[in-house]
Amino acid sequence: HKRVAMLLSGGGSNMVALVDSMTGDHPARPCLVLSNDPQAGGLVRAAERGVPTAAVDHRPFKGDRAAFEAELMKPLLEAEPDIICLAGFMRVLTAGFVAQWQGRMLNIHPSLLPKYKGLHTHARALEAGDGEHGCTVHEVTPALDDGPILGQARVAILPGDTPEDLAARVLVQEHRLYPAVLRRFAAGDHSPIFLT
Numbered sequence: 387h388k389r390v391a392m393l394l395s396g397g398g399s400n401m402v403a404l405v406d407s408m409t410g411d412h413p414a415r416p417c418l419v420l421s422n423d424p425q426a427g428g429l430v431r432a433a434e435r436g437v438p439t440a441a442v443d444h445r446p447f448k449g450d451r452a453a454f455e456a457e458l459m460k461p462l463l464e465a466e467p468d469i470i471c472l473a474g475f476m477r478v479l480t481a482g483f484v485a486q487w488q489g490r491m492l493n494i495h496p497s498l499l500p501k502y503k504g505l506h507t508h509a510r511a512l513e514a515g516d517g518e519h520g521c522t523v524h525e526v527t528p529a530l531d532d533g534p535i536l537g538q539a540r541v542a543i544l545p546g547d548t549p550e551d552l553a554a555r556v557l558v559q560e561h562r563l564y565p566a567v568l569r570r571f572a573a574g575d576h577s578p579i580f581l582t
């Protein structure tokens with residue numbers, strides 16, 4: 387089996403979808419869930435599923451990203467992942483860190499990239515008057531929310547939608563898309579999939 391480490395900062399619903407998918411004939415298994423927030427709910431949900439967890443609090447590093455990443459690298463190297471999935475990991479990674487995992491690190495982003503890189507994607511899609519929105523899984527490269535697209539899923543934007551409505555509708559699709567992409571990626575298929 388391919389070994390999959392997941393990095394998160396929050397509740398970890400995408401991590402749960404990924405972990406729960408990695409059974410049976412799936413070509414991968416979880417090896418680590420790692421967070422920059424020791425209080426992240428996702429750590430509890432991972433432990434409940436028998437997945438090893440670790441946390442490296444970014445706050446004592448006071449913006450020294452390289453020093454933070456050096457600590458992050460320790461549990462990661464011990465876990466020996468073949469694939470790293472960023473799953474709601476809300477720290478920007480340096481080019482040096484990304485380079486060490488180039489071609490092996492995936493991210494899920496709550497927009498139809500290349501639209502709306504960065505934060506507040508749902509509010510920005512509403513402000514733009516878009517008729518549709520969605521989520522993207524892509525390979526991580528040094529540029530933020532860039533890199534080859536491995537999959538997308540779309541949702542309609544409905545009259546009266548709030549950013550919260552849209553976030554919830556997109557999250558349902560994230561939980562379909564990320565496991566579908568990971569399964570293919572772990573099997574060596576890097577061609578993109580587009581869910582409807």
Ligand code: GAR
Nearest residue numbers: 396397398399400473474494495496
């Ligand atoms: C997800 O919507 C994910 O796409 C987004 O954070 C949420 C995490 O939810 N990621 C980003 O915004 C990355 N910049 P989860 O912790 O329940 O998976």
